[in-house]
Amino acid sequence: MTTVIDAILKRSSEPRLQEPAPSPDVLEEAFRCAARAPDHALLRPWRYLVIEGKGLESLGKLFAATADQGSTTLAQDREKLQRMPQRAPMVIVGIVSPRPHPKVPQVEQEMSAAVGMGYLLLALQSAGYGGIWRTGEIARDRRVSEGLGLADHESIAGFLYVGSVVSEKPEVPRPELESFVARWPADDAG
């Protein structure tokens, strides 16, 4: 088994995170990995924001501002949203930054961004850190994307909460290969 396969087979999302956040050199290498995402026509349709420290408080305020007016649980919602970014010492926002191209539809550019997110998680875990990809309504709320400085054509691929693992989450059951892999045409199967 190669190191890469071993790293992939051991990858798990880890929601329980604490300081320290990934060091600058580990982070730099992880972003180099993200930039290895397959990318039709080399459009580089992704970018990332790294948020730490006081930035996480500001992110919490942005999240809290999305609590809907008129909701009976408004105050609790606000508080919960405000605390969300504190679940890790660092949040990396993955942004899809699509570019118009005659042969590369937006969905392909979104897929490239998603692969980069996966590589980032994998690289950080391989370097001894943990992380989890989260989205939710806040990821689709224009108030959040505007607050983060996204342009109108950009969108949030997700928030990667990253840090050092407090305790590993229970193993997620993985599907049997037969349930998602087949030969086509079926008659050709050996």
Ligand SMILES: Cc1cc2nc3c(=O)[nH]c(=O)nc-3n(C[C@H](O)[C@H](O)[C@H](O)COP(=O)(O)O)c2cc1C
């Ligand atoms: C696009 C995307 C969005 C996700 N959003 C959330 C989320 O908001 N909250 C959450 O708990 N898990 C979310 N997940 C799932 C976790 O990141 C994780 O993959 C899942 O819990 C399975 O754990 P595993 O990665 O160890 O298999 C999301 C995954 C993807 C790919």
